[in-house]
Amino acid sequence: MQKSYPLSGLRVLDLSRVLAGPYCTMVLADLGAEVIKIEVPVVGDDSRSFGPFVGEESAYFMSLNRNKQSVVLNLKSSEGKDILRQMVRQADILVENFRPGTMDRLGLGYGELAAINPRLIYAAISGFGYTGPYSQKPAYDVVVQGMGGIMSITGSPDGEPTRVGASIGDINAALFGAIGVLAAVEQRHKTGLGQMVDVAMLDSQVAILENAIARYEVSGEIPGRIGNRHPSISPFSSVNASDGQLIIAIGNDGLWQKFCTIVKRPDLASDERFVTNKLRTENWALLKPELAAVFAIHPVTYWLDLLQSQGIPCGPINTIDKVLADPQVKARHMIEESVHPVAGRISMAGSPIKLSGAPDTVVRDPAPILGQHTEETLKSLLDLTDGDIRKLKDKGVI
């Protein structure tokens, strides 16, 4: 069977900027949706001015906006609003990440647009969502990482609350947003109607707290920072070899016995303080120095080779250069190239969603230059003429 992208045929109007919205529409575009990015004339998406740059092109922007088309449109002008409304008639999905209320003030809120196209799925990704007391407050990634609790449980016990080094405040909201959009697409097959998908960055942080909530609910103790350990599995952490750190993850008692044999420490295997996962976790302060003594005498590669050959879950702590060079990462096409007409070759992360019916590589087109597709899109979708286009340009609408 010929491979094809699963979302081909779905048209997305993307009014979003910077990260959360564009990441959501990138996922949809990677899966084959037609994503038309609507940008403010002259400046475009704010992130076009975010470094690092290749020449004058933002590598940040390019890595998030591959496979999309760029149409410039001034949504504050009546002509611009009218053009958007005409495009909405022919769209399946609209994604925006303005502060709630912004689209309503433009006369382009979900209510107005649903009246034009009841099949429209309108996805709004915002800091705090369209409801609740903080709805109108501004938010950025680090704000919701702080408010959502993840910083309070990330870092070492004697250190400070720690921001996750990637913007998971934005990215998780983007992923939940994409799931919401696709669930709404499925519901539309049954009802014939679109709906609004309202995803908040703060909510998305709460949703990934995982066992921290359960631990607090059951014990009443506020989960703290425990460094690289797992709260209830041991050993499951970084350890120091003679020349650096590696990760070991011994998830059950059988693996523990096997591990002790491999590292030639039968005394640890039979030590009653460490015989079950529960005891190893409770007695971690005692186990830690024993493991330190084990690992200190050989380098990282020695331990990885030995443990991996015996099926003990372990791995290196890779820096970004090592990640990009990793044979598995390469084999899975997780680093793809695009050839940008101005910036040239650029590498970026591929898609982790590997479908047997679709190609493993997803980067088909480089990120668009600002307004690259304005004319062709308006002509093809709205039947505008060269004269119409010229007038709109003269008025600064496009």
Place this chain on the structure above:
Amino acid sequence: MQKSYPLSGLRVLDLSRVLAGPYCTMVLADLGAEVIKIEVPVVGDDSRSFGPFVGEESAYFMSLNRNKQSVVLNLKSSEGKDILRQMVRQADILVENFRPGTMDRLGLGYGELAAINPRLIYAAISGFGYTGPYSQKPAYDVVVQGMGGIMSITGSPDGEPTRVGASIGDINAALFGAIGVLAAVEQRHKTGLGQMVDVAMLDSQVAILENAIARYEVSGEIPGRIGNRHPSISPFSSVNASDGQLIIAIGNDGLWQKFCTIVKRPDLASDERFVTNKLRTENWALLKPELAAVFAIHPVTYWLDLLQSQGIPCGPINTIDKVLADPQVKARHMIEESVHPVAGRISMAGSPIKLSGAPDTVVRDPAPILGQHTEETLKSLLDLTDGDIRKLKDKGVI
């Protein structure tokens, strides 16, 4: 219009255990899919034995398995395999998170099951995926957090690589898995055929590295740990008030000018070293002590009240208890209760996907007791009789 869950009518066979798979099927169940969890007789999902416990029930398990049904089935017995195959005939989706090859060895791999039901969408979530040199290696969350690079960019510059305090190695794979499943559902509307969705935890970590890849690609410099700062936006970090920390996120030059006025430091606003975001980032070492002096003289609540009232993005660093008590989190129904027949009332995170056509609350049923739905499911789906059930029990198949 009456509200309804968007994925109702889709039946999911869930063979997954612990976190990545169960989180994926939780997302699908929250959206209304019928999720039948197939568990090993007697012991069930490994995470039923993970603390913390309420009585004998795992709060960890309960928080991830609400809205699902539990059927016990011994997949190593020929009768168990046969029952699974009969269930596959009536399923839309199967989710598993075994190591690649496990299902094939059971005679239940994607090829075999697709032959029985070509419409089946088969989602496999694994550490490294079904292809590539590491495919057969075992992995846990902390292993892929280490290998995938996120640990190398999380933490303070003078500290160690840091594990993210929630298991985002599992959870992000779960989210990409859910997106892949729903994309395959959409494609099935067009082709009439299912497909295999192969999502790796390592790939999913690479996919969220965001600007770290772009920075390395452009500069050749390996991104390091920069604490709670943002690599290219300043100030965008934690700051120390007189009684604790808060987050400020001043994303553009206009906000910076406004901020300086509000905190009564016009000298900073006009300081040429700090006048653009680029300069503030380059001169962060100089700006940091200036901000420290500003914030040190008042407590956290003073600053939050002042800055929030003026529209400056900021927020507290909440511990888990504060997250659960937050008015916005409550207003968004992000903490929901279930009433478990044995454990009683349990709070857990709700769904961040708020759909105008569906209820905001998603927890309909508590997590199932092991095998709670075995009889009714086998009777209703497979037309088994009481006698059949008794025989299967006697043989240890169910």
